[in-house]
Amino acid sequence: xxxxxxxxxxxxxxxxxxxxxxxxxxxxxxxxxxxxxxxxxxxxxxxxxxxxxxxxxxxxxxxxxxxxxxxxxxxxxxxxxxxxxxxxxxxxxxxxxxxxxxxxxxxxxxxxxxxxxxxxxxxxxxxxxxxxxxxxxxxxxxxxxxxxxxxxxxxxxxxxxxxxxxxxxxxxxxxxxxxxxxxxxxxxxxxxxxxxxxxxxxxxxxxxxxxxxxxxxxxxxxxxxxxxxxxxxxxxxxxxxxxxxxxxxxxxxxxxxxxxxxxxxxxxxxxxxxxxxxxxxxxxxxxxxxxxxxxxxxxxxxxxxxxxxxxxxxxxxxxxxxxxxxxxxxxxxxxxxxxxxxxxxxxxxxxxxxxxxxxxxxxxxxxxxxxxxxxxxxxxxxxxxxxxxxxxxxxxxxxxxxxxxxxxxxxxxxxxxxxxxxxxxxx
Numbered sequence: 001x002x003x004x005x006x007x008x009x010x011x012x013x014x015x016x017x018x019x020x021x022x023x024x025x026x027x028x029x030x031x032x033x034x035x036x037x038x039x040x041x042x043x044x045x046x047x048x049x050x051x052x053x054x055x056x057x058x059x060x061x062x063x064x065x066x067x068x069x070x071x072x073x074x075x076x077x078x079x080x081x082x083x084x085x086x087x088x089x090x091x092x093x094x095x096x097x098x099x100x101x102x103x104x105x106x107x108x109x110x111x112x113x114x115x116x117x118x119x120x121x122x123x124x125x126x127x128x129x130x131x132x133x134x135x136x137x138x139x140x141x142x143x144x145x146x147x148x149x150x151x152x153x154x155x156x157x158x159x160x161x162x163x164x165x166x167x168x169x170x171x172x173x174x175x176x177x178x179x180x181x182x183x184x185x186x187x188x189x190x191x192x193x194x195x196x197x198x199x200x201x202x203x204x205x206x207x208x209x210x211x212x213x214x215x216x217x218x219x220x221x222x223x224x225x226x227x228x229x230x231x232x233x234x235x236x237x238x239x240x241x242x243x244x245x246x247x248x249x250x251x252x253x254x255x256x257x258x259x260x261x262x263x264x265x266x267x268x269x270x271x272x273x274x275x276x277x278x279x280x281x282x283x284x285x286x287x288x289x290x291x292x293x294x295x296x297x298x299x300x301x302x303x304x305x306x307x308x309x310x311x312x313x314x315x316x317x318x319x320x321x322x323x324x325x326x327x328x329x330x331x332x333x334x335x336x337x338x339x340x341x342x343x344x345x346x347x348x349x350x351x352x353x354x355x356x357x358x359x360x361x362x363x364x365x366x367x368x369x370x371x372x373x374x375x376x377x378x379x380x381x382x383x384x385x386x387x388x389x390x391x392x393x394x395x396x397x398x399x400x401x402x403x404x405x406x407x408x409x410x411x412x413x414x415x416x417x418x419x420x421x422x423x424x425x426x427x
Contacts, residue, residue, distance in 0.1 A: 027203035036173020078360025213356035284336025313401030
């Protein structure tokens with residue numbers, strides 16, 4: 001790894017001292033708050049209009065399909081066009097989508113469109129468009145952030161702050177959205193989301209543009225560019241192992257999709273308890289991310305990543321077996337703690353070992369891995385619960401997560417031996 005000074009290694013606020021990085025973090029906070037508020041309001045509005053739980057599933061599907069569908073091309077674009085231009089364009093589309101949702105919720109929009117399932121079709125169209133925008137935004141943001149740092153010694157600190165602020169905004173967003181719906185109504189809630197997106201856009205425009213990193217070799221066409229990104233990941237044991245761990249942990253180990261069943265039928269805590277259960281993993285993630293800001297994972301980072309994902313599996317199994325609400329709440333909290341370790345180490349690893357000129361394409365594959373695993377994991381949880389029962393399906397998922405960790409630790413020796421301790425400056 002590149003060397004860095006001792007001052008930058010020991011300064012927990014090193015990345016935040018950079019004006020453009022602060023603007024990026026501020027923009028991401030506004031962006032995350034807006035999307036979380038908007039997501040909650042959309043779910044509420046569509047369910048109230050249709051009274052059909054399946055309609056809620058179509059929301060995620062309407063956004064995931066276009067986002068995953070454009071990801072590989074978006075990664076190629078992020079490595080071919082100035083990344084700030086992509087970010088500003090994508091966020092501008094998101095502002096338009098939020099304004100469109102406000103229009104459909106306004107008296108004029110309701111008067112023009114029929115209620116019921118027909119009324120939701122324009123909303124799904126807007127969600128589909130926002131999915132395309134987010135598909136382009138993800139790789140551009142991922143690859144633009146390291147360009148704001150004067151040296152790679154700040155990368156770990158920047159990734160941790162990026163994750164911490166994102167998780168904090170993810171916790172606050174739904175809470176703010178619920179308050180807005182209750183006190184201001186749906187249309188005004190969309191107005192707040194639109195204003196937050198405009199603030200994010202303004203912050204992004206204030207960041208100085210950076211040229212694309214220099215290429216190693218000649219520029220590739222679309223097909224070869226996409227294939228080179230895929231080949232890099234599948235030929236890099238460290239990156240592939242880290243992505244696979246996260247993929248299978250979410251695919252098999254996530255109990256979030258079945259939380260309503262636990263809240264109603266097993267823990268018997270109702271809607272209020274369900275809200276606490278759903279927020280517990282995010283709270284754990286935020287607190288662990290803050291801790292890692294001051295005490296970053298460096299020595300034996302690979303081993304700690306493996307133990308964290310195994311801990312995620314164990315906490316998931318114990319949650320499935322628990323019949324005590326407070327114990328269940330604590331175990332979900334711990335899944336968030338362990339997941340935060342996985343997210344930060346994976347992000348740091350990908351940033352560190354991926355060449356700058358290829359980060360857009362690698363980030364796109366990363367988005368497909370993680371994005372698809374969330375959607376497929378929810379389907380897997382529901383299908384296994386139908387077949388095995390709720391408790392046994394979650395126990396099975398946690399057990400499979402531990403098995404994946406064992407296989408990865410056995411096969412991926414480079415990940416097991418990974419150490420992120422910076423080299424001394426005098427080397």
